[in-house]
Every structure is written in structure tokens, then in C-alpha cells.
Amino acid sequence: MKTTTLKLALASVLGLSSLSSLAATELENLMKDDNQWAHPRKDYANTGYSRLSQINKGNVRNLKMAWSFATGVNRGHEGAPLVINDVMYVHTAFPNNVYALDLNDNQKIIWSYFPKQDPSVQALLCCDNVNRGLGYGDGKIFLQQNDGMLVALDAKSGAKLWDVKVVDTKTGASNTNAPHVIKDKVITGCSGGEYGVRCYISAYNIKDGSLAWRAYSTGPDSEMLIGDGFNKDNPHYSALSVYEDVNGGNKEGGSFKALSKDQLKFPEKELGTRTWLKPQAIKNGYEHGGGPTWGWYSFDPTLNLMYYGTGNPGTWNPDVRPGDNKWSMTIFARDVDTGMARWGYQMTPHDEWDYDGMNEIVLWEAKGKKLATHFDRNGFGYTFDRTNGTLLVAEKMNPFVNWATKVDLKSGVPVKDPKFSTHQDYNAKGICPSALGVKDEQPSAFSPKTGMFYVPLNHVCMTYEPVESKYIAGQPWVGATLTMFAGPDGVMGGFMAWDGLKGKSAWYNKEKFSAWGGALVTSSDIVFYGTLDRWFKAVDAQTGKELWKFQVGSGVVGNAITYSHKGKQYVGVLSGIGGWAGVAMNLGLSNETDGLGAAGGYKELTKWNAAPGGGAMNVFSL
């Protein structure tokens, strides 16, 4: 494995990557054309921003449903379709069917693709049977099936051109991410943080599906594609340990004191193995270290760097994996041709709360600086200099975040509050946010016009009790039980505009339930997003004031998109309640006695949705 990865990395360095620059140009042109929606978040920078402005603040109240398409599949419909040259490509929850709809002929089905997947893979999907959408490039539609197969389909005919197995479900791994085409490669991830999978990110050549490179989230530097020059400008990110144990650290009553930058010892190597201290629950903790990579990947062509986050370390019981557990919970910048890491910053060292770090990284510019902003599950909104990873801003997205008092900008280390440290067989109470995070996978949008981010939010807290659990390949390996309840606002969600330079929200709307749909913002300063109580909404980007809403068939966990067809602007969103939000809500339904503070709130979701939620694409126009 080691040598193969190295050879492949070397081959890439030597210039295998020049083959399909033409194809990349085609996709890059499509990304620039606002009539299309050719990439999961529209562009490489993950903005979810469109310059289309036919729908404006003056006429948005006249939006009407133009057409809808029932997917024939139930449960959570995350992600969004692609729109390329008058064809819409719609994906579904498991079994991950794909439909190509002809926008020139009343959305008639041009082709469809029905994967044959072993139904048992559904048992591996921790948080509903979701799939976050498709990728496009080189005339191919890419589908990352739940069962680990990455499939390339001819965009015109739907014929399968090649497929490749990305992860092995026998180990408990699966896939839920959208494949992202970057240049001549298709990038895809790995899910399985709750199964002790040692996850990785993979780049395949779009021509033939051959593996270009693969970078693990934990383990030896050689397998993580970490080499010389990594964290060159911020060597303190590569410290062996950023905390000192208080009262014994990993046991009831223990906690972790943040070291200041001058106390840190750096730079160190091989941290992907050496920050998994002994004794571990298993021999070499990093071998089952998690670090799933199921988010949205962004790319800066001028730096040739791609950005993504790694998720939680396995297992959720922190006491059995002493150490910082690198490089889980990390934002990585990697050279997209070679996979080599340029920089990596761990947001939640030695995670005690399942604050998966896989949320999207949005690339933007301000004051002549190349920036990257990330809204983490742990409740902090981060802005980096994306050229080298220097941390510029790290502020709480909402004051209810209590596991840490702040992030020390000099050291980059979060200052943990000992009150909310979690330990085996001790039920820690009142931790905010819950494991769902202040924000989960539902992507934010960025408008270069207003300079603001538009961020869908959860407002949920939890109790968290780590327990002893046993690693068995292919079986769940969770190691904690938790209950969730509404945060101090008395609601479970919100939606805000965020200033990425100041690290402050410009406006904040409460939402009754978690806002689990991804945001779209247009140059006419309208923000679109959907809610779990079935509303698809348009709000004013400057003020957050609601401008329009329409109630669809089931709760929305999909991302809003816009495109135009024959000169007319359309906005659309998938409906079909589910995802962790839908599943977690279901958890509270019959359990008022369980002391779930939000039992009332969760329960009310059934008053808004039939279960399981039916999937549909909903499209609107003036």
C-alpha cells in the first residue's frame, strides 16, 4: 500500500496530469456560466453564489412552482442536481438512482441509471441513506454510490464508462459525499467514523478511473502524503501535544489545559501515529482512527491547492485514545496534482464531542488577501490565509458554544472548559453545541457582492456519556451515548449572515428546527434555503427579512440552486426529510420521558412531515 501510494504520487509529480486539461477547461467554463449549475456548490470556491438576477427583491414574491419531479425514493435527499446545457441530472437517496431530465422537452427523462447495491450497505449509513449529489467533467457524470463504487456515466447516454471501488464496506466504510471534479481528477471521500474506519481522500483520473493519489487522515506521514515543507509558515500546527493533562486527563474529573505557543514543541513529524498515545483501546489507535472525509471539497486554481476537512477520531470515547489524535478534525490544503499536503490545522485536538471537522471550506478574497472560511461543527467560524493556513479569525458562531472559551490565535489551540470534558461512564450534561454541531454538512453560501456568508445553523445541546466499546471490523464502534435538546433560544435552528473578517454575525434569524438545507445567494441579494417544516424561503441578504416562501412536500435537507433556461431564471431545491437532522428528530418522537429537553420541539416535526419523507425536485420561476 505504502509503495503504491508513493509511486503514484511520484508519477503525478512527473506530469501525468497534463492529459485532460481540455476537459477541465470545459467544466471551468461551465462554472463561469451562470445559466449552468455544473459543480456541487456551483464553483471551485464552494460559494453557492450566482450572478443571475432576473429574480430580484421586487418580484421574488411572484415566484411560482414551475414543475416538480418526484424521485420515487424516500428518505433524506441531501445535495442538489446539476444543470448542464439544458439537462438536469437528479440523484436520489439510496439506492442512488440518477435521472437526466431534458429541460428542452418538458423535463422528459433522457436516461436513467439504477445502481444495483447490496441493501445491507444501508445499515452502515450512520445518518440516513443520503447521497450528496453528482460531479461532472469530461462529458461524464460521476456518481459516488453508498456502497463505495465510484461510477462514471456518459452524460449524453447514461452508459457506464468505468467504475472503481473507493472504499470496502466490509470494514464498515461507505460513501455519502458528492464526487468533485477538479482539473483532470475526480475527488471522492470516505464515511465510517462510527465504524473505526481509517479514512482517506482519493483522486482518480477522470479519463479511466485509475487512482492518481490517496491520502489517509491518520497514520504515517508517507501514507498521509505529508512531506517536507508541510506547515512551513505555521510549524506550531505540527506540535506533538497541545494540551497538558489536569487531574489525570483522560478520566472522570480530568481535563486538558491549553499550552501557549511558546510552550509547544514543534515542528514534529509522524504525528498521524505519534499523537495516538498509549494505552489505546486497540493496539495502534490510528489504524482505526476515523477521520472521515465526506464533505464538500474546494479548489484554488492559482495555488493548485484543494481544501477539505477530516472528521472525528474513532471511537467517540475519548478516554481510550489519549493524545491529540492527529490528523482527525483537520482542515487540509493539498496540491491537487500530487496530493501532497501544504498545510493542515487541527481544529478540535483530542475530540471529546464528535465535532466532525468535515464541513465545507469556502474560498474568497478581501483586502487583496486569499482567504478560506470554514464553519465548524465545534461552533467556531474560522478564516484562514489559504496560501499557508495562517489563522486570522476564530470566533464563536453563537454565544451558546461552551466546550471552549476561545481559540488562542497565536497557538491555534482551543481553550477547553473543564466543565464540559467528557469521560467514560460519566454523563456530561449541558454541552453546547450537540454532536450535530452549530452547523453540519449543509453548506453555507458566500456573496462577493455583500462580502457576507449565509449560514444554515443548528441550535441544539446535548448530554454525552462515553462508554466502553469493542472494535470489530465492519461493526459499529461508537463508544458514547448522547441525548440532544434545544439550545438556550428555545428553538433548534437558525440562519445567519456572517462577516468572515470580523468573525461576527450581521443578522441572525431563529428557526424552529435545525436549518439542514444548503444556502444559495444571488447577485440580486436574495438568499434561498429550505427548512425541515417544508418551507422553501427567500430572504433579503442585507437584513434577513423574509421575502417569499413556498411549502413543498417534505422537509428540505437539500441545497438550493439556480440556473436559467431559454432566458428565464429558475431556482430549485430537493425535498425529502432525513439526514442526521431527520433521524435525530425521529429519536425524540416517542420519548418525552427521556428528559430530552426538546421532546416537544422534535415531536412537532411529525406534525409537518409524513415519514419517511418522499424525495422530489421542486423548481420555481417568475
Place this chain on the structure above:
Amino acid sequence: MMKLRYIALLAIALPYAGNAGISLVSTIDNKPLAIPGAMFDTPAAKEFMSSGKNPYLGNADAIKTGKKIFQMYSCTACHGAKGEGAVGPNLTDDKWNYAKNANDQGIFETIWGGTAGGMGAKGAGVMVPDDPTQGLTPDEVLKVVAFLRSNAVKH
């Protein structure tokens, strides 16, 4: 230690014939569950095999151990801390995907052999077919069931 003993027993024991008591069948296909009789090696397990009743119901020590096992095998991942349901079904109410789970024998069969609806087999020797050291013993299954029944919400 316990587990090593079971491997030895597996090698010599014949599948439990069932003629002395109950006959266990798979929830997946209703075919007999071949569990070596020697695995029923505690008084409670023997009692269960002869009467189909779970003697651990209401037994505080067994419930406590059952809770540990429920956590150890990450049953909590799908069914929640108390079996109240999460991504998998609620096991504490009176709604069952398989009606037989309401009785002691039925829920034993479901846990041991798994279902066609996404739950894998948890019994020793069938949980990980090529590694008989993994999985629950009959006695452990009975304790897990005692734990779940102790959390049942009365209707």
C-alpha cells in the same frame, strides 16, 4: 477467556436439536438457527432453551451487565442509549418490525441471527462468520434483552 472456551466447545458440539425444548428460527428466513447446545452453559440459558422464557427479566445484576454489553457492541449506535431508537428502530415501545420480538424467544432469535432489514447477526459464530471469537453468547443475549425490557415504556 470465556470466548476461548466457546471455540473449543464449538468444535465438538452438535447443533442443538431442540427436541428437549424450544426450536429457534432465523428472523431472516424462518430456517432453524444452528446454535451449538453446549453454548447454553448457564442456568439461565438452559432454562431459556427448555421453556423459552428469559429468567433474567427484572434481575438487577443482569440488567446492569446487559447495559454494558449493549454499549460494548455499539447497539447504542442505531438503537440509542436505552434502546429508544435512533437510526434504528425503537426497542422500548410496543411497535415491532417483527411481531415476535414482543416475546422472549422472538427477540432472542432476532438478535442472534439478525434481520433482513439492516441488522446484522450478533450471535457468537455468526456475527463475524470467519471469526467465531466474536459475538454474544446466549447468556449475554438474554441479559441484553433483560436490559431492553427494563426500559420498556408502558402503554
